[in-house]
Amino acid sequence: MNELVGNRTTFGSYDEKDVHFLLKDLSAYKLEGTIEHREKNIQSGEHYSETLPIEYQPPAHYLQVFKETLEEYKQKVALCTGIVAEQILHQKGENTVLVSLARAGTPIGILIKRYIQQKYHIELPHYSISIIRDRGIDENAIRHILREHPGKSIQFIDGWTGKGAISIELTKACEAFCNKYGVEIDDTLAVLADPGQCTSLYGTREDFLIPSACLNSTVSGLVSRTVLNKELIGENDFHGAKYYEHLRGEDVSNEYLDVVTNEFSKVTEDACLIAENLLKNHEEATFKGMEEVVEMAERFGIESTHFVKPGVGETTRVLLRRVPWKILMKDPTSPYVRHIILLAKERNVEIVHYPNMSYTCCGLIKKVENNE
Template sequence: MKETRLENNLLATPVPMGSYRSEDVVFLLKDLSSVDLERGTEDREEAIQNGTHYSEMLPVEYRPSEEYIRLFHDTLRTTARQVAEAVAVVAEQIMAKRRGDNLVLASLARAGTPIGVLIKRYIRTHSNLNPPHYGISIIRGKGIDENALKYMLREHPGADIQFVDGWTGKGAIRKVLIQACAKFERDYGVRLNDDLAVLADPGCCSATYGTRDDFLIPSACLNSTVSGLISRTVLRDDLIGPNDYHGAKYYKEWAEEDLSNGYVDAIAEHFESVREAARAQALSLLAREEDPVTWKGEQDIRRIQSDFGIADINLVKPGVGETTRVLLRRVPWKILVDDLNNPNLAPILLLAKDRGVPVEEYADLTYSCCGIIKPLKEVIS
């Protein structure tokens, strides 16, 4: 095993970023707020499909209509208890698996951040633990921010890091995490647990989850205004040096429209009422004998890829969360749904109507829905 000192005095002290309270999360990100990184949806899509990595630029933040904001609030009111129970189920599993006081939460910015904030609040309220919580970057095709990992391990010797995200699609980020942890052990001799805790795991690619149902997590409906006003993370050689954290922008100009803290407050209100049921569900999940990671969702996506003649599987984005992202910041071709009357699909159907994207029912879909990005290089049959 290679022995390498993780302490690096050149690692930057985290700069205050985002609209969450510091006791809820600390972002290990380089502030790129002054850099012009946004590109229009069509231009960005063309660049991505022609080989530019998505992390080298940012989408223009979608400004939701009043109708869509109302739908977000309606969805939050109807699902807050369900989200709270999923958070509690995950948190109870984490506490049961990690009985020491070395727990450190590392949420994958940005979709994982509100979930990490909620898990931390639950653990802080219902145990004698108050785990540090950081927001860090992981990027498909490039890996995890190793400087962020080094910082956490330096600040918390012996840390037992629990990675957190919002949901799974076909499992791409889980695979990146597995590869990144293996690389980190090879390079630095430190073994990290590649378990990824998520609220919803319809793709069946995570061992720690709240539910396998593909239900609507309201934070999937919005971008920075429900994620601490933080952009997607950025990794570009001319902006990020060897001792820098991955970058992001802090959209202070959206402060009046920020819903981040109100969102987590609304869900946390239900923690006490769901605690007993969540604890029982967590114990049941921990006692299961079968391997919870089957990658079933990926098999479903291969069928869609074949049925629609799509060359690049990365253009198929399954699940409510990923489909919402397609509609908010990519160029959609069509949306597949399991049932047009599925109540989880109201925001999807509204966004699709707003953008003029066709919606089709697709038989035997594992997920509630699936977004297909428009291929710009070939004609789809």
């Protein structure tokens, strides 16, 4: 079994008091390919987790949009963090281990941990582990956590939901883990924004822009997406990831956390009230967003819903690391889509006004022909 690599000097740019990564360090391996080449391989059957996209390096004007967005929405992110944190504490108490899903979940997990520590002086353990669509969760990482914290409850955390693929994957993975090891794990996924109505534990169901969605590793501790391929990951290994130490000069991971953390004292009262109301009027996941995704796929002649990525966060990901075909926008004047308009222009992608959806926007992936 690999030792965890959460130590600052060896993996990632976060402080180890904020998070421990349970990931195998693959920094020495060349795993990146061009977006176009990788897209062809994925659409030809290669699983997306076997390789990595080349990290997008944003130009100065795009970074400026990120900074403006962070300034504009820092309090909203802080409020949603508080709402989620209050619910977690109410439902599970101090006997909880926070487990973020790498990598978008990691900064959110750190913020939740910091909120609880700052307000209640409770230090919850926090890990970041890998989950991969169609491949499941890292069982070795889960077993490690259970050994380290016997009798404690796990709370899974991610940034946002799109159409619910990861929520569904998590439920399947927890069922498989229970069948294999006889240990029941709560599959509830805590997120800041749940526009697809894919979970019952959320800060808001508004599809708003969480600023960390704008960037890749440089807002996620300089950690890559997670990797699972048989050549590099053995039976007893954690899933893998790379640490992009060469990007330290562009890293805003800790700045992002500190800016939001500084807003916590202003939002605690509202966070408590909203969390109390959500707990009282408990709403289950309906996966309503998936119905809209199916409609979009039919309307635009898309053969698989895998090529439809709804929500601000997922649309951003399409533009950063896939081959986009079109971007659907509910309201092109929304402040939540400024960075998406910049990226779409840069990549020459058509923006289509699509007002009748509950999401702010949606990214459609281009079908790539192998004979090109």
